[in-house]
Amino acid sequence: MLRQPMIILHVEDEPAHAEILRMAFEQCKVKQHLLHVADGGEALDYIYRRADYARPETSPRPDLILLDLHMPKIDGLEVLKTLKGDHHFSSIPIVVLTTSSADSDLKTAYNRHANSYLTKPVDFEKFTKMVDVLCEYWLGMNCPPPATEK
Amino acid sequence: MIPPEEGRIPAKMSRFGYENRFNPTLGIVALLWTLIIGGLGYWHYHQVSAGFLANARTAARYSIQKDMTYRRWATGHGGIYAPITDNTPPNPYLSHLPERDITTPSGRALTLVNPAYMTRQVYQLGRETFDSRGHITSLNPLRPENAPDNWERQALHAFADGAEERSSLVAEGDAAFLRLMFPFYVEQGCLRCHGSQGYEVGDLIGGISVAIDWTPYQQAMAAIWPGYAIGYGGIWLLGLGFIELHRRRLRAFLRYRKQSTLEQRALLTRLQKLGAHLPGMIYQYRLYPDGRSCVPYASQGIGVIFGVTPDQVKTDASRVMEMVHPDDTAAFKVAIQRSARDKSVWRNEFRVLHSAGHILWVEGYATPEELSDGSILWHGYIQDINDRKQSEQLLEQQQQMLKRRNAALEQFSYTVSHELRTPLVTAENLLGFVQQKLASYQDTTVDKHMGLIRDAARRMNQLLDSLMHMFRVESTPLDDSRVNAAALVKEVIGKLPTRLNNSETVTMQDNLEGCYLTGDPAHFTEIWQQLLDNAVTYSEQKTPPVIEAGVDLVDGQSVFYVRDNGCGIDPRFQERIFGLFDRLDTSNTGSGLGLALVKNIVELYGGRIWVDSAGIGQGSCFYFTLPAAADQDKKN
Numbered sequence: 001m002l003r004q005p006m007i008i009l010h011v012e013d014e015p016a017h018a019e020i021l022r023m024a025f026e027q028c029k030v031k032q033h034l035l036h037v038a039d040g041g042e043a044l045d046y047i048y049r050r051a052d053y054a055r056p057e058t059s060p061r062p063d064l065i066l067l068d069l070h071m072p073k074i075d076g077l078e079v080l081k082t083l084k085g086d087h088h089f090s091s092i093p094i095v096v097l098t099t100s101s102a103d104s105d106l107k108t109a110y111n112r113h114a115n116s117y118l119t120k121p122v123d124f125e126k127f128t129k130m131v132d133v134l135c136e137y138w139l140g141m142n143c144p145p146p147a148t149e150k
Numbered sequence: 151m152i153p154p155e156e157g158r159i160p161a162k163m164s165r166f167g168y169e170n171r172f173n174p175t176l177g178i179v180a181l182l183w184t185l186i187i188g189g190l191g192y193w194h195y196h197q198v199s200a201g202f203l204a205n206a207r208t209a210a211r212y213s214i215q216k217d218m219t220y221r222r223w224a225t226g227h228g229g230i231y232a233p234i235t236d237n238t239p240p241n242p243y244l245s246h247l248p249e250r251d252i253t254t255p256s257g258r259a260l261t262l263v264n265p266a267y268m269t270r271q272v273y274q275l276g277r278e279t280f281d282s283r284g285h286i287t288s289l290n291p292l293r294p295e296n297a298p299d300n301w302e303r304q305a306l307h308a309f310a311d312g313a314e315e316r317s318s319l320v321a322e323g324d325a326a327f328l329r330l331m332f333p334f335y336v337e338q339g340c341l342r343c344h345g346s347q348g349y350e351v352g353d354l355i356g357g358i359s360v361a362i363d364w365t366p367y368q369q370a371m372a373a374i375w376p377g378y379a380i381g382y383g384g385i386w387l388l389g390l391g392f393i394e395l396h397r398r399r400l401r402a403f404l405r406y407r408k409q410s411t412l413e414q415r416a417l418l419t420r421l422q423k424l425g426a427h428l429p430g431m432i433y434q435y436r437l438y439p440d441g442r443s444c445v446p447y448a449s450q451g452i453g454v455i456f457g458v459t460p461d462q463v464k465t466d467a468s469r470v471m472e473m474v475h476p477d478d479t480a481a482f483k484v485a486i487q488r489s490a491r492d493k494s495v496w497r498n499e500f501r502v503l504h505s506a507g508h509i510l511w512v513e514g515y516a517t518p519e520e521l522s523d524g525s526i527l528w529h530g531y532i533q534d535i536n537d538r539k540q541s542e543q544l545l546e547q548q549q550q551m552l553k554r555r556n557a558a559l560e561q562f563s564y565t566v567s568h569e570l571r572t573p574l575v576t577a578e579n580l581l582g583f584v585q586q587k588l589a590s591y592q593d594t595t596v597d598k599h600m601g602l603i604r605d606a607a608r609r610m611n612q613l614l615d616s617l618m619h620m621f622r623v624e625s626t627p628l629d630d631s632r633v634n635a636a637a638l639v640k641e642v643i644g645k646l647p648t649r650l651n652n653s654e655t656v657t658m659q660d661n662l663e664g665c666y667l668t669g670d671p672a673h674f675t676e677i678w679q680q681l682l683d684n685a686v687t688y689s690e691q692k693t694p695p696v697i698e699a700g701v702d703l704v705d706g707q708s709v710f711y712v713r714d715n716g717c718g719i720d721p722r723f724q725e726r727i728f729g730l731f732d733r734l735d736t737s738n739t740g741s742g743l744g745l746a747l748v749k750n751i752v753e754l755y756g757g758r759i760w761v762d763s764a765g766i767g768q769g770s771c772f773y774f775t776l777p778a779a780a781d782q783d784k785k786n
Contacts, residue, residue, distance in 0.1 A: 016576035016602045023583050070568060073723055099571040102564035120575045124582025127575070 006032045006139045009062035011043040013071040024131035030139040040074030044082060047089055064138050069098040069105055077108050084113040091145040176397045180390060187386040202367045207317050210330035210362045217284055224265040225339035231260035241267050243292045264343055288356025301329060306357050309333035319364060331359035425449025430533030437490060439524040443467040455512055455532050457505030475501035489518050490526045511539035573606035616743040623676050624750060635665040639699050642678040646686055659700025665708060669779040673751045680744045681712040681772050689716030708780040715769040724761050755779045
């Protein structure tokens with residue numbers, strides 16, 4: 001039986017980066033559905049179905065969250081804390097995707113139960129390769145948590 | 151330890167001036183001793199004399215009693231007959247008796263010898279043989295020769311008054327005699343001769359006396375007096391010797407005491423001289439069991455430490471105890487209690503509210519000992535450590551600042567690398583995609599991507615500019631001029647971007663006129679420019695925008711402010727806006743460096759910056775302090 005396309009929520013404040021990631025995923029072999037929100041606040045609104053994301057049919061539960069850390073207002077670390085602290089959503093895999101390689105960010109992210117931590121490579125080939133591996137691993141090899149209501 | 155000129159009595163003074171001085175107390179003691187021994191000797195002499203006298207009297211009494219016994223025997227026989235001789239002629243006073251003279255059958259002539267006659271003859275014999283003299287006499291004698299002498303007459307008169315015996319020592323020429331006399335009462339036998347005188351039995355008729363030569367007794371006494379004299383004299387001399395010995399010891403004690411006093415005075419002088427040259431104070435502190443305390447000794451340095459004199463705390467230490475800074479009192483008392491309880495060294499650093507009004511950091515060090523009454527006595531010192539404390543505090547402040555700087559620098563380097571990498575990620579990857587697309591010549595998104603790339607490049611440029619500005623402001627050597635805050639703010643307002651009519655929109659409070667800032671003018675300009683520029687930027691959409699700059703005095707400290715009625719800041723994010731590269735809105739053109747730079751400058755002058763905003767659309771007010779730079783000067 002064919003699996004439904006995986007839903008990925010990309011939380012990123014930098015529009016260019018969102019565009020780059022979108023394009024990289026388009027070239028990806030694994031079928032998926034990439035959604036983008038512009039900051040931490042919006043991400044939480046999406047998950048908790050608030051404001052613009054109140055309707056379940058337009059905001060289905062994501063199978064994976066790609067999370068940037070440094071964002072205005074509510075940043076990635078705070079989103080991580082909120083979601084991993086909420087037993088309804090703590091099982092959603094969250095992959096941190098950021099340009100920061102600061103030890104403090106790494107430490108805090110893992111302490112808050114990030115499932116993976118990736119730094120965005122400057123190099124184009126490395127970037128697309130990373131997205132390929134990301135898809136293959138998280139959308140292919142990895143066994144997701146049991147399906148919940150979408 | 152003590153040199154001669156300070157503590158010792160010179161030898162000459164000791165020999166001539168001090169040793170032979172008469173001590174009145176000891177003179178009285180010697181006199182008393184002499185009186186006691188003299189009195190005892192006299193009493194003893196008197197007792198011995200009385201004993202001899204009593205012996206002589208006993209002998210006299212015995213002699214009389216023996217005579218009287220013989221006499222009574224003779225009386226009992228009504229007299230006796232004795233041959234008539236020249237020495238014993240018939241007694242003419244018995245001529246009235248019928249058988250006064252009788253002749254024995256053999257022809258021997260006998261005459262009656264009555265007791266009186268017999269006694270007289272015996273006494274006469276005794277006087278001739280033993281020199282003991284007896285005498286029978288009466289105030290009314292039959293024989294005129296028997297009449298009493300003066301001493302006997304007095305005795306007889308005394309007997310008539312009821313006396314039982316009379317005796318006394320009587321001098322006669324060179325010799326002395328003990329004379330003793332008994333009364334004589336009429337018995338039946340007496341009446342034979344004396345009946346004619348009208349006596350009855352029991353009447354006092356006369357007396358019998360005896361005189362004992364006192365010379366043998368005197369000789370016996372004279373023989374024992376030298377022994378007594380030697381005994382008493384020896385005891386007396388022994389006593390005087392003891393007193394003399396005591397006098398020597400007393401003199402030695404007095405000399406010792408005088409020397410001790412001199413030594414003590416010398417020591418005290420030395421202690422005061424040394425104490426006056428110590429940097430702090432040396433002292434004794436005594437804590438009584440009932441909680442009272444005092445400072446029995448303190449050097450003059452107590453004036454420097456506490457501003458009191460040693461005499462002011464000699465009996466009560468509460469005056470200095472109250473000078474301990476309120477914040478240090480608890481720890482100070484605990485340290486004293488612990489030292490008293492454990493008998494451990496007391497060591498404490500505390501502040502003193504000096505009586506002159508200033509606060510002094512001091513350090514104390516003292517060792518306790520327990521006295522017999524249960525109180526604790528500490529010996530120790532207290533010294534001024536104000537300079538050291540200030541250096542320590544300064545060092546601590548500098549270390550803290552260094553720590554903050556290092557942390558900020560570390561954060562800065564991470565942030566910079568992250569932020570600079572972000573546009574690079576964009577540029578590089580978009581270029582990669584563009585390259586892919588260009589290969590097919592079929593894509594319509596090239597324009598969009600090229601635009602994004604250009605944005606990224608511009609942002610990179612802006613970030614670099616801001617960074618360069620920040621480095622420049624923070625790394626310029628500190629200028630140290632004093633500028634008027636009002637003049638400076640006016641100048642900044644004049645240079646604001648002319649998006650608005652600045653002179654109407656931005657107003658300055660007059661209270662800035664009296665305020666001066668000392669430091670680098672470039673720093674102060676940067677603060678005001680950043681805050682005013684932000685205020686203008688975030689108030690543009692308001693009609694009309696109202697921006698105000700000024701200063702408030704809060705608890706004596708100048709609190710500067712820039713207030714606007716612009717878009718406001720969500721209270722949740724008010725802490726974050728001062729972070730490096732932190733922007734609340736990605737869409738605005740700021741670098742995210744401005745407020746971080748302002749914060750760094752404010753902290754450079756020991757100040758603080760914070761924002762107060764009720765929320766979105768409610769306007770904001772930025773406050774900041776510059777303690778190391780600001781002063782209010784009314785005169786200028």
